[in-house]
Amino acid sequence: MLERKITAFGNQTHVENGMDISIRNTFEIIKSDHLKEKIQAIRNEKDPTIQSKLKDSLPKVTWNGTFKHRNSSGLIEYSGFTAIDIDLTPEQMGDLQFFKPAYSTDPSVCGIFFTPRLGVKVVYAHDNPDPELHKEMYAQLVEHAKRFIRNHYKIDTSCSDISRVNNLSWDPDIYINPTPIPFHFDPTLVQKKIVNVKKVVSPQPHASICNGLNSIITLEDIDRMTCSCYNMFGQGERHSGLVFFSYRCVQYGIDFNEALLWAIDKFEQPGFDREEIYKTIVSIY
DSSP states (O other): OTTOEEEEESSTTOOBSOEEEEHHHHHHHHHSSTTHHHHHHHHHOOOHHHHHHHHHTSOEEETTEEESBSSGGGEEEEOSEEEEEEEOOGGGGGGGGGHHHHHTTOTTEEEEEEOTTSOEEEEEEBOOOOGGGHHHHHHHHHHHHGGGSOTTSEEEOGGGSTTOOEEOOOOTTOEEOSSOOOBOOOHHHHHHHHHHHHTOOOOOTTHHHHHHHHHHOOHHHHHHHHHHHOOTTSTTHHHHHHHHHHHHHHHTTOOHHHHHHHHHHHHOBTTBOHHHHHHHHHHHO
16 A cells, blocks of 8 residues: 555645655655754754744655645545644643554554654545545544544644645654555545435434434443354454454444454454454445
């Protein structure tokens, strides 16, 4: 997946005819010392005006895809990747080291690094195929990402703009996951919101019963059901157990991404990796 392309632009004023580059090579640039001096100069500069000018001189990338020019009409190919920014106040800088361990537990994350002014950039893979639904996908992703941090940290949602450029940085300790499992975008939630706005209501006869069950049955309950039926550590039982678990999650309305995170924690073992888990769950959802 990391061979997918995005577009790099030389600086803030460079708005067209950028250079396409793979996600992998982008991470390698961030990890190398290529931008070390520029980033250190930005971090050491006290004058905000000078700091801003230095930042404008940095190369920029469009995580959301390849572009012939820097606006939405210039999109050539949607990448299946996007990024979130976590902005820290001066009082929160002591928490900087918390974010990589927290977000590295999310299988959809493929990269985590510190930005030029010591914020946090988290790069996600996702499975939305339609750039027209990018903002809707991004809104779901932000809600998902909030689960990994405390509420008083602010997620900047500027990457909901599909043509948004982000600065490259220098971080020799960048976290890289070469085989991310894409965040699952649920377009039916978008349709449900539209229906709700129009106040079109056509409930199924047993909807209230199902909703009542959904509010009662939790992932913990489904996990107990699974363990009572299958030996999770027995050869040949893990796949059957995962199928049972997945069907029950669908039955009781468990969010796909919550089910995936839970399943990886419970089922991942040598010979039964997270990619296999993902393929099994997505085939059922």
